Amino acid sequence: DVEMTQSPLSLSASVGDRITITCQASQDIFIYLNWYQQRPGKAPKLLINDASNLETGVPSRFSGSRSGTEFTFTINNLQPEDMATYYCQQYDSLPLTFGGGTKVDVK
Amino acid sequence: QPQLVQSGGEMRKPGASVKVSCRASGYTFSNYGISWVRQAPGQGLEWMGWINAYNGKINFAQKFQDRVTMTTDTSTNTAYMELRSLTYDDTAIYYCARCAVVVTATTWLDPWGQGTLVTVSA
Numbered sequence: 001d002v003e004m005t006q007s008p009l010s011l012s013a014s015v016g017d018r019i020t021i022t023c024q025a026s027q028d029i030f031i032y033l034n035w036y037q038q039r040p041g042k043a044p045k046l047l048i049n050d051a052s053n054l055e056t057g058v059p060s061r062f063s064g065s066r067s068g069t070e071f072t073f074t075i076n077n078l079q080p081e082d083m084a085t086y087y088c089q090q091y092d093s094l095p096l097t098f099g100g101g102t103k104v105d106v107k
Numbered sequence: 108q109p110q111l112v113q114s115g116g117e118m119r120k121p122g123a124s125v126k127v128s129c130r131a132s133g134y135t136f137s138n139y140g141i142s143w144v145r146q147a148p149g150q151g152l153e154w155m156g157w158i159n160a161y162n163g164k165i166n167f168a169q170k171f172q173d174r175v176t177m178t179t180d181t182s183t184n185t186a187y188m189e190l191r192s193l194t195y196d197d198t199a200i201y202y203c204a205r206c207a208v209v210v211t212a213t214t215w216l217d218p219w220g221q222g223t224l225v226t227v228s229a
Contacts, residue, residue, distance in 0.1 A: 034215040046217035087152055091213045095168040096154040
């Protein structure tokens, strides 16, 4: 199974800040990496597919990138509604696996 | 727009079974697959398996292979996930999610159902 190591576990930032979350894959997964947002008490929502492709309707302050087996998720100009847990997910091979999640708190 | 609506919460005793439904609307059901993902209280996301809504082909995570069944009913655009021999560790929110393509589970998941809480308690 492909292991996805996500960091940090949690972070706290202020409105307007830029934050970065990282996912490290245990093997080469090419671009086959997605990012989801899960607000408290809600189902996950797809934000980015194929490492950097922003879903329709997702604000442009969200972005993703890849460098080898390391993937980065960035939120620019953090907003109060961005308070959520964010997960990466690889789909290079089965079973689909997720990172452990990063809880983002907005001060 | 595509939408998945799941059945309501369930409570079961250890050793029992539970069947969760996931009704699709807003898209052609048989043109996509459905994955099932669970989330234990306060924990992360765990993929359980996938079903091709066109031909019923399935693929399960090895952990669940012996006690999960996934089916679809194309007449009602509904997917089902049954989990047997429940233990306390199966207490979780169970989500269905549409796969981006029908032929494989290796894809992104969008949209997701609202989740079904299954509680295992004596």
